[in-house]
Each structure stands twice: as C-alpha cells, then as structure tokens.
Amino acid sequence: MTHLSGTNSPSIGPDYIVATYRLVTRDKDLRKRAESIAVGLTVGSWTDLPAARQAQLKPYCGTVGETRILAEHQDGSILAEIEVGYPVRNLTPRIPALLTTVFGKLSMDGDIKLVGLRLPEAFVRQFPGPKFGVAGVRQRLGVEGRPLIMSIFKSCIGMPLDALVEHFTEQALGGVDLIKDDEIFFSEQLATPEARVAAYVRAAERVAGTTGRKVAYAVNLTGPTYELRDRARRLADLGAGALLFNVFAYGLDILQELAADPAIQVPIMAHPAVAGALYAAPRHGIAASIVLGQLLRLAGADIVIYPSPYGSVTLAKEEGAAVLGALRGPSPHKPCLPAPSAGIHPGMVPVLLRDFGTDFIVNAGGAIHGHPGGATAGGQAFVAAVQAAISGRPLREAAQASEPLAQAIARWGVAE
C-alpha cells in the first residue's frame, strides 16, 4: 500500500523493537496516538515526571517512528499505520514478554492490527530458533535435492491400535517420507502416543523391507504442559520422527522451551490450529506473517504447517508470501521447512516446485486417501510426481510409467 500522507520521523534506534500497527480511527493525530502508546506501554507516564526521573527513565521509554495515512474513508475515518519503538531492555527474550509489550492491552483497543515487527538482531539471537531447520530435517530423514512428502492420517480418533497400524502401513507403503497424526488426536483411551510411536516404528521397519525407505512418524505431542517436556524426550527416545505440536493451543513459550531443550533431539512440527483466531481478521489481531512466520521461527519450530495458496482455506497471496519470507528469509536462525497445506494433489507438484523451490514439504491428506487406488497408491502418485518434477519431466509423460500417477491425474488433473 502506498501512503497518502504521513510524518517523517527520526528513525528509531537499533536497540528498539519496532512494531507497526494498522488501525482505523477518526482521530487524525496519529503522532499523538503513537506517543500515548509509546509511553503507556513502557514507562507509564512522561510529561508530568520531574526532570531527574525523566533522565532516569529515558532509556526505558518507547518512541515513535513513522506514521502514515493509507486511506481516507467516506465516513470520515482513516486507515493508517503507525510505528512504535520499544526499548529492547524492557523485555526478556521470550514470546510472552514480546507479545504482552507490543500487543497486550493494545489488542483490546478497537480496530487495530499488529502488522509488522522489526527485532534487533541481538534480541533475535537470544531466542533458540529451529534446532534442526531445513538441513537438519533433511539429514535426519535422508532426503536431499527434492521436497519431502508427508501423508496426513485421515482418521485417528476412535481407532484401536491395530487399525491405526494398518492405516499407517497403508500410507507408508506409498513411499512417503513422513506420516503425521491428526492434530485433533488428544484422547489416549485406545492408544497412547507412546504406544503409537512404538507400534509405528515397528511397522515402518517392516515397510522399509518393501519400499527401501523408513518413513518417519510425526506424533501429536499432547498432555498437560508440565508433562510435555518429559513426554517429548520419551517419544524421541522411542523413535518418533518429529513432534507435531499445536503451538497456538498451548503457547509459543512452550515451543521455545522444547526447542531450547538439548535433550529433545527430534524436529518439532508446528501445527497452525487456533492460529486463525489470531491472524484471520482484517482489522484485529496479528498478521499471519508474524503469527505463523516470525514467532514460530524465533520460538524454534523446525517444520511449519500453514495454509497453502491453493486450497479453499487460503491466506491472501501476499500474506502467504510474507509467511514464507519469515520462515526462511535472512535471519541468524536456521530456516524452517514450510509445509503449505490444503488443496495439494500430485498434479500440483510442478506448481509447488515453482512456488516453493525444493525446500518444502508436500503435505497431503485428501489426495492420498481419496486416491482411486487407495492410500498406498496415493503416496506412490506423489513420489512419482516429485521424481518427475525434479527432473523436469512433464507429469503426463511420467504418468505413462506410473499407474498411480496416471490415476491421480485422471482424478485431479495437472495444475498450471
């Protein structure tokens, strides 16, 4: 968006966290609003303080950056952006401190959305970031030079362990790299996470005899917060390939704790469940690029599942690009492996490669389980599609040597 008018202000110094807010207001004195935030959310008051106290508090006081009007509405209100700088010394390097400072009270202050967050590099470096990142996940899974392929359990809840193992095996036989739990799988009545990991590891070993590949299992890390760390270590020791974690249902600080724990030697896969409640509204909440991108990378997700630009549930195109930029753009931290999800079928793989390069996860549910030949054929179709796309061969040509791919294309077509 270009701005209609605004103020140029001295740029905010390097030791400040700079938050950009987009707001709708009738009060056109944006600078005054920004100043009230800058003071109110740091030292509390300013103009009525004695000079000696002002001198003492100056290093802790917020500051105002640019303000700009983006649009003027017919009803007299304006759409505007304001920048506020918060001294980094006010915070500890944890997400709760960051969020409470830049969008604690403010989140309740009418039509206002947090749309940008610039963090000093020294502050960023105090967060763990991903323990494995793209290279680490690839190394653990033994997959180089191509996207990874992940299959999503279609059903988990209500299934006894033997049926789950059968379901797992069917997916594994397709040759996928990863199989992930349903994120809503919390009940432990029929099969605990520990029992699932143990059983699936054995199933994966059996399948490896056929496929030559040992598929990794992303187990849903569930339970009370103070048991998660021990459980994560235990599931890793049992052979879990990754930990699926509902970060936004639990809390970003818990992710940070898990990521920083050297005893948890397994990648963490962040699920976006509940995140839409934070990012999806146009004039409230926090931008998707911050929620699903910046914060997840800071806190240490290795793999990030988020809405693809292809499904019915989508992010706006530029929002999705901003998420991707935050996940793997320049940073002191390792890049996260993106898993854009929804609407993915084998005929989309060339488009996915064009849009995401090779460092991402082809994440599929419906097109695995809805494949005319079943879930095994569904996985095989993706494997064939990825092989073809990587070597630049047209899918329809590759389909001549792969019946599963041919069936998938007959069903869902090839995307342009």
Added chain:
Amino acid sequence: MTHLSGTNSPSIGPDYIVATYRLVTRDKDLRKRAESIAVGLTVGSWTDLPAARQAQLKPYCGTVGETRILAEHQDGSILAEIEVGYPVRNLTPRIPALLTTVFGKLSMDGDIKLVGLRLPEAFVRQFPGPKFGVAGVRQRLGVEGRPLIMSIFKSCIGMPLDALVEHFTEQALGGVDLIKDDEIFFSEQLATPEARVAAYVRAAERVAGTTGRKVAYAVNLTGPTYELRDRARRLADLGAGALLFNVFAYGLDILQELAADPAIQVPIMAHPAVAGALYAAPRHGIAASIVLGQLLRLAGADIVIYPSPYGSVTLAKEEGAAVLGALRGPSPHKPCLPAPSAGIHPGMVPVLLRDFGTDFIVNAGGAIHGHPGGATAGGQAFVAAVQAAISGRPLREAAQASEPLAQAIARWGVAE
C-alpha cells in the same frame, strides 16, 4: 438475535461438547457445512466407511445441532449460526484439546467466529476451576461485605527497587486492598519479582501500622514456562498476595497447571493482555465470553481483569454481561472475582455496585495516580467512596467528611 429460518434437529446428547459458530457464507446449505465439520473434526470420514467401521466409530463421530439464518445480506451472503456436537470422549480435560477440537482448523476457515460452548458437567468437573474463588480471596484478604479496591502501579519499568518501594508505599497508604504490577513488567534487571515481593511485604507491614490494613501485592509471574511453577511457589512463600499472570501470552494450559498445583497457595489474577487478538474481531476468533469468561474459570483464574463497560476500551454491553455471567454464573466451580477495568474513578463506585453487586474488584490506575492529592489520596478517595456506597450514602454527602473524595468528585464528577 432472532433467527429468520433454520432447522430444528434432535437435540445433541449430554456427552457432547456443543460449539456454536457464527458465520458469513454464500452457501445456504448450513446443515451440510455443519456435517462436514462434525465429521471432519472427529473421525475424519464417514459416508465411505464400511458398516463395521461406522459402528465402531459412531461414538466418536461429531453431530449436528440447530442451524439458523440470522440475516440475509444484499450481496447474497447470509449471517448464520450452526451448532456442532463433539463427543466428549474424544478430548482430554485440557484447554488445548478443547480449543484444537472446536476451533483448530476451523479458525482458519474464513468468516467464522466461535460464539458459544456448552460443556457437559462431568467434563467441566475435570478442570480445576479457581482454587480460591470469591470467598477464598475475600478470606485471605480479610475483606467482607464490600468490593475490594485495587491500585495499579503506574510505572514499573526502569525504576530501581527503592523507587518502586516508595511508589508501592504511596499507594498502600491510601488503604487499598491490593496493589498490582504493570503487566508489561518483564525485565528483571533492576528488581526481580522475588526482590519486589520481599521488599513490598516489608513496606506493607510498615504501612499497616498507619492504616490498620495489610495490603496484598499482586506480582507479575514472569519467566520461562518451565520455571513458572517453582517461581509461583517461591513468590507465594515470600508473601505475594496474588500472582498476576498474562494467561493469553503464555497459554491457558499453564494457568490450569498452576491452578491445579496444591503447592501454589495464592490466588491467580488473570490479565487479559493479548486476549483482544482472539475476541475483538466481529467475524473471526472466539467470543469474549468464552475467552475471558468460560475458559479462564475452567482453567482456574481466581480474579479476572477485563475491559469494563465504562472506559474508552470497552466490550459491547451484552458481551461484558456474558463475560460476567461466565465468571460467576452457575457452575460446579467456584466463582471468579471480576475486576472490570478502565475508566474507573471514585464517583463511579455507586454505578459499579449497581452493575456488579459487591463481589468484584474496583480496579483503578489513572484515578489513583491522577488524583490531585497524589496516589495516597487517590486510594483514600476510593475507600471513602466504597464505604459510602455500601451504606447507601450519597457520595457528595460522604465527600463532606473526606477531602480526597471531594477532590476526586471535583475532578471526575459522580456517574449516574
């Protein structure tokens, strides 16, 4: 809202969690949408399953309740409500399981807001709820028959401990019952929470010699998640009167852990920071009554700070009433003590009593520190106002015997 049209469906059984969603859609087949949610967020698929598997999964499958059209828009879209029931056996009694199930993926599914949540009583009973509740907090603080009075620190960040103690003492001398930290106070460079509690407890003892009342201190519980429990116990042992906790910046499950911990014998005060990012949007996110009411009580907040209906930052009147209903309406759990905040001055106390009864906290910042006579006089004005209002005496009459109250009324008036 009355509904224009809808379907009456067999009521959903008692063992289901019933979520009500308000959505804007062009697809008028609401039943189909609800069915797809009911199946998709439980057993995953249904119509294509063999009969034996259907019989097995039936107890785990979601179900559809009422659907109704609330409004038809000129653009052809409708505002509608749908009810979906989720078998309680699918979940564990934890907030992450609840939120991920009823609003995990759905939160990202366009214009949809979670506006209602009916929980089976047996499920509710598995949550801790408030450890102290209204009666427990009253007993600990020795206040009966009148609202409690809380003063909010104006400045915390950047202040050395001696200045903080001075600031605390000034507030305590006014005779308030509680003094709370600024919720943005995370830095420990100048004064750790432990140092503050120790110093303020000594200050409170000194002040008690003058006022006859020992004020309680609500300390901001901060730090990494896996240190919070030990710190909470330590702060309680040091004499903290309450733990201020940024529940939404950390995670509701952490609140549940703290509330359920028998070793933490101190009330928990939930701050709504960041909650606006979840509840404030009209067509996305989760209703305030759920976020600030139902979930906080389930997870075990004893005191809940939330936007009052009086300040510039307000909840819609019916939203505020719904929050209050959730905090202290019928439930197997103890009631929470509400602390409606923003826009509170001494002249409002009779209105507060009319709107909230006696079981609430008069929570004031600006009217304490902005009092013409200073923070001590600010507290005294509130104490005088509460005494007068409780005994049914007009404030202006009471002000004849209280100079601080007279000054407050001259400044802010008396609300009707």
